[in-house]
Amino acid sequence: MSKGIYITGTGPGSGKSLIVLGMMELLAQHGRKLGFFRPVAVEGGGVDRLAALVTSRYAITAPGESMFGASYASARDLIAGDKMDELQSRIIEKYEALERQCDFVVCVGTDYRAVHTALEFEYNVEVARNLGTPLMPIVAGRGRTPGEIVDSVRILAEFLEARKCDLVSVFVNRVAPGHVKEAATRLEENAPAGIPVFVLPDHPMLDKPTVGEIMRALGAGMVHGDANRLDREVTGYRVAAMELPNFLDHLVEGCMVITPGDRSDILIGTLAADAATSYPGIAGVVLTGGFKPAPQVQRLFEGLRRSPVPILHVDADTFETVTEVNAVPAGLSPENQRKIAGALGVFESNVDVSRLEGRIAVMRSSRVTPLMFQHDLLSGARAKRRHIVLPEGTEKRILRAAEILQLRDAVDITLLGSPKEVGEKITSLGLSLPGVKIIDPMTSELREDFGRTYFELRQHKGISLQMALDAMSDVSYFGTMMVCRGIADGMVSGAVHSTQHTIRPALEIIRTRPGCPIVSSVFFMCLSDRVLVYGDCAVNPDPDAEQLAHIAISSASTARNFGIEPRVAMLSYSTGESGKGADVEKVKEATRLARRLCPDLKLEGPVQYDAAVDPDVARVKLPESEVAGRATVFIFPDLNAGNNAYKAVQRTANAVAIGPVLQGLNKPVNDLSRGCTVTDIVNTVAITAIQAQMEGDAT
Structure with a gap:
């Protein structure tokens, strides 16, 4: 089986950067060590804009000189000297050296600087054959009618068949949006046997x-x-x-x-x-x-x-x-997250990735990288689209995240706030959010209805009807009521508001799930090669043994729901029977209760962090444990320990901390840190959407 693919345009203007980015994103989720290779470097030293984007985004650490076969200058000299075989030998030698260091290599063809387009495409085909990599050609669709596109693909297929070239798929890129559906339908009827052809629309953001x-x-x-x-x-x-x-x-x-x-x-x-x-x-x-x-x-x-x-x-x-x-040409650069999101949104919305994966026969590795986990979050959210309300509609990070989520086609979004103020903020930030709903709680026709519902829920606590109506002017209460009434499937807040401001309305209105007496939280800690779950690091200051047991069970369930096999470590300053004291006894009792409530759960406690995570230490301290040394879910005895631990790992191990993710509520509401980044918000919204999917599946 080939360990690489060769992506090339059939001519200039094909927009291959978008296809390369989409394929790298698809391959990266499988945890393999990826390589990036160009047979001929665009610039000296083997660094070009596409290489800079790919190496930055996908943490490719191979030296620059290993990622290209020859420079344009040396390639021209060898071709002029009738030394084509020597040029091909150099390229093959460099490719094979890189391939030995990687699980999979994405090769990208030349940029059509030569005079004769047909000859240059034929050269790329020959390079792909010599490298033993199947081809992914890209046909430029801009300015072509559906009939012309079908003819171009047919001629391309005949050309490649005559040269015995292996095809993974064909992409037709930059097609006028109004022609995409017709072109896709006609290509499906006339495509080469067994070869998928994907039609991607032109996107104005990517061409400026x-x-x-x-x-x-x-x-x-x-x-x-x-x-x-x-x-x-x-x-x-x-x-x-x-x-x-x-x-x-x-x-x-x-x-x-x-x-x-x-x-x-x-x-x-x-x-x-x-x-x-x-x-x-x-x-x-x-x-x-x-x-x-x-x-x-x-x-x-x-x-x-x-x-x-x-x-x-x-x-x-x-x-x-x-x-x-x-x-100045338009391009994709590592620092422009909007364009990257737009490009990936176009790719993911128009490419049958499961069919493509089958064609390239990529097997999933046991490793889970941060990029894989975050990719899976967006893919999961997109699978069963949900509606998420964001109360902090005038916060610029929220608006930037909303645009990325819309570009990735992940969720439907409602922003709360004055439409005029939110609209002015969107414009001032240079964003585009067509179709996003904006609701002002102060003027919404829903406010009175929500207020009466809240009054019915809380009148036993002394809340008057007027107090209930006044509460609905608060964006957190209004957003929570949208979730309660099923107008939205979930809510994410906390970029500006405190945790208490986010959670209190949820506790009063949505309340906890049956059988779960406590709301708690976890962080997904994305390390370089795996994702761990830490709980509770944000909500409960000093849970008792029973609460700690329920936190462990909820955290294990959350881990399982997001594809992480739960092996739960109940953390303490002692392992097994080695220590005494009230704090240790609390963890022992919590472990006993959790085992009684959930006997099939893999759980160990009390256990120190090193014994929970390090197999060598575990062999000494708990040699018979199926959790020690292999734990994936870490339950801290109190908020002091948990909050400090997750921040220490985040800062010193360069981990991506996603959360806090709230668990135990009847419907999903999640809190953000006030220091959150745009990426944090995107991830949390995706998690909330997936939680909403699971709530829907359970009812």
Whole structure:
């Protein structure tokens, strides 16, 4: 069986970066050590934009020189000297050396810098055959009708069959969205026997350079603005050479304004227009000629209520700058998570990955990497789409995460907050969230109904109807009631609000599951080669023995639900019978109760952390245990120990900590840390969606 695939366009403009990213994401979830190889390097040293993206995202540590066969210069010299065999031998030798170090290698063809496209594609086919790797060709669909696409694929299949080339699949990329369905249907009827053909639509986000890409291409400095806005796409550029009133009529959404740096009137006017709702929002400003705004002007635009627009400056004149901006290509870069999410969303929504996996015959490894786990979360969420409410609708991290989740087609989302304020925040961040619902609890028609429901639930606690109605103006209470009433399937909050603010409404309204007297939490700790479960590190300060037993059972169930075989370690400062004291006795009693309540659960306690995780220590301290040395679920005796432990591992072992994930509630509500990242939010929303799926399956 081949240990690699060869991805190449059949010509220029195929958009192979998207296909490469999608395939790397698919292969990475299987825990194999991946390699990346290009037969001919785009730049000296074997580093190019695609290689930088892949090596960064997928933690490929192979030296740069091992990832390419030859440089373009040496390849040209060898071909000119009629030494094609020597060139092929070099490429094969380098590939085989890399293959020996990896479980699977993704090879990526040349970038069509040669004059004759057909000859270059034939060269890529020959390289693939010599490497023994099956081919994944990409047909450029832009500007082609469905009939022309079918003809292109048919000709391609005949060409490759004549050359006895093994095909994994064919991709048709950058097809006009209106032609995708017809092209896919016609290709299904006319595809080469047994060869899957996947049709992917053109995506406007992927075909536009970002402000940051333009900034790097120009070597520009940044005078002012929000660095997070550098990943906004630039739809075009406008040169400001006329008077301000006339120029304002030429602004369009997402454009880059290019103007001499001494045109303070244009700069101030453009920023004012961007801040106004009556004009389109711009992507950025480039000041040319080596001029920077005068200090008085800079104080003025820094004082604008909304001025996150990146303002760049260059030494070149306006004409030269326009020429350079016009030549900046769109691409995928490691720092642009929006484009990566958009590309993966296009791939995952249009490719039958299970069929593709069958074609490349990748076997799952026993290793579980953070990327695998996070990929599985999004895949799981996408499998049975659920509706998640995010109460903190004006928080920028929440909005960025919502866009990524939408691009990955993972969940349906409702944001809470004033539609005007949320909409302005979305625009100011340069995001796109079409179709996302925005509800203002203060004005919603649901508020009175929710208030009466809350009154019925809590009147025995002295809550009046007016107090209940007032409570529904709070986004946490309103969002929780949406979940309670089935309008949303789950809720995620806590990026701004405290844990108590998130959990209290859930305890009052949703309440705990039957047979589970306590709400607790776990963190998924994603280490380099496995995922562990830590509980409870966020909710219960000092659980008693019975509560600790229920935390262990809930944590084991959570682990199992997310594909982790639960082997539970009840942690203490002593192992077995080696220690005495009230703290140890609590863990012993919790272990006894958990075994009685769940006799089939693999569980050990009390046990020290080293004996729970290290097989060598376990052989000495608990040689007969089926859990010691192999534990996957770690139950800490109190919040002090658990919270410090997860943060220590997170910071010192460079682990990804996903959570806290709440367990024990009737419906899923999850809390975020106020220091959470956008990735943390994406992961937590995906977990919440999967919990909601399981709740639905259980009813």
